[in-house]
Each structure stands twice: as structure tokens, then as C-alpha cells.
């Protein structure tokens with residue numbers, strides 16, 4: 044990422060071919076011309092925008108109001124609804140990781156009854172929002188996750204309160220595959236095992252030097268990445284974390 048790859052000696056490379064996970068968080072590609080802006084008054088807290096985001100770049104949390112004490116000035120919340128009525132709710136975009144694809148806005152079912160054509164999230168130019176929303180996102184990430192044992196992952200809404208362990212991948216804007224991979228990591232966490240043939244999934248799953256697969260607070264997470272870019276498309280490549288053995292490289296020249 045620092046463009047100093049030529050200076051890294053081979054002796055510094057891990058002999059087993061593994062590399063650190065959770066590194067896409069440092070990329071901050073910052074490619075969106077527009078990002079979604081949340082309207083807490085209109086939002087019905089359904090979680091659909093979080094579900095469809097290909098990059099885990101919009102996230103929601105319920106938490107205790109006390110945690111808002113040091114919130115940035117522009118950090119937005121709403122009172123929780125239904126089962127979560129005793130908590131406050133935040134739906135926060137990661138402005139420098141969002142690709143501006145608009146899938147979240149397209150999917151949002153909540154219409155603003157006072158302003159025609161507006162929803163509970165609406166795309167707005169990114170540059171004037173970037174700094175404040177980046178600060179809001181940093182604050183948001185530090186808010187503790189909801190206790191996953193109290194959530195029902197069989198519902199769209201509550202599945203989106205589970206921390207994704209696949210985030211900010213280099214997939215194309217609006218990718219239709221990555222929301223499913225992300226959802227798998229939310230539902231199964233470190234018990235997920237990803238098997239894929241070479242193709243998009245092995246590229247966005249480990250577009251070195253970064254990888255979108257990441258870890259939870261206890262340091263556990265799903266896969267590293269695929270073993271070989273020359274794996275025949277018909278054969279699956281399986282990897283898991285913690286990996287117990289190094290896959291044998293396949294040379295199919």
C-alpha cells in the first residue's frame with residue numbers, strides 16, 4: 044500500500060504463504076463520487092441497505108444511549124423500534140470504503156412522504172461529507188457490538204446486527220456476489236469455510252497486498268484466501284482460519 048514492495052526482501056515473506064487478514068480496512072480507496080446519507084426520521088430500521096451493500100460499507104447498531112457522550116457533532120441516531128426500543132439506533136456509512144454504487148438506496152423501502160423521490164437514505168456528493176462521516180464512522184466502529192446470543196440471525200434485520208467478517212473488498216461497485224459472502228461470515232463467523240474455484244471470488248477475496256476477510260475481537264475469523272491462481276476452474280480451493288496446513292501449490296501450466 045505504501046508502494047514499497049520492491050524493498051521487501053524474500054526472507055521477510057512467511058514461508059507458509061500466509062499473510063495477515065483484515066487489511067482492506069487500511070486501503071481507504073475513496074472512490075465514491077456520491078455516498079448514501081441517512082435520514083433517521085424516515086428510516087424503518089429494516090436492515091435491507093446493510094444486507095445488500097457489497098462492501099460492508101454501511102452498517103447498523105443498537106446500543107445504550109450513554110455511549111453517545113463523546114459522539115461527534117454530526118453523528119446521527121434514532122430511537123430503536125420494536126424489540127430494540129430501549130436502545131438507540133445508528134445506520135452509518137463508511138465514506139472512504141463506499142464505492143457509490145447506490146445499491147443500498149435502490150433497495151431501501153422507506154419513502155419520504157413529504158419529499159417526493161426521497162427515501163430514508165439518499166445519495167449526496169461525497170467530498171463535502173467525507174471528513175465528518177469518516178469521523179462518525181470511526182466513532183461508530185468503537186461502539187460495542189450487540190450481544191449476538193440475543194439476536195435472531197434468521198431475520199434480515201437481526202442478521203445485519205452481526206459483525207461482518209468480510210469487508211471493503213476490491214470487488215466492482217454493485218457486485219452481486221459479495222453481499223452473500225459477507226452474509227455467510229455474519230451468520231457463521233469463524234466456523235465458515237469458504238471454497239471457491241478461481242474467478243472473481245479468489246480475486247476480491249485476496250487482492251493482495253490486502254484481504255477483506257477479517258477477525259472478530261477474539262482474533263478469530265473465516266478464511267485466508269485461495270491457494271493458487273492457476274487452480275483449474277472445476278476444482279475447489281478451500282482455506283480456513285486458523286489454517287492447520289499449507290495447501291500444496293498446483294501448477295497447471
Ligand code: SF4
Nearest residue numbers: 096141142144145147
Ligand atoms: S452506495 Fe454501494 S458501497 Fe456505498 S454503502 Fe451503498 S451499497 Fe454500500
Ligand code: SF4
Nearest residue numbers: 086087089090092151
Ligand atoms: S433500507 Fe432504508 S429503511 Fe431500511 S434500514 Fe436502511 S435506510 Fe433504514
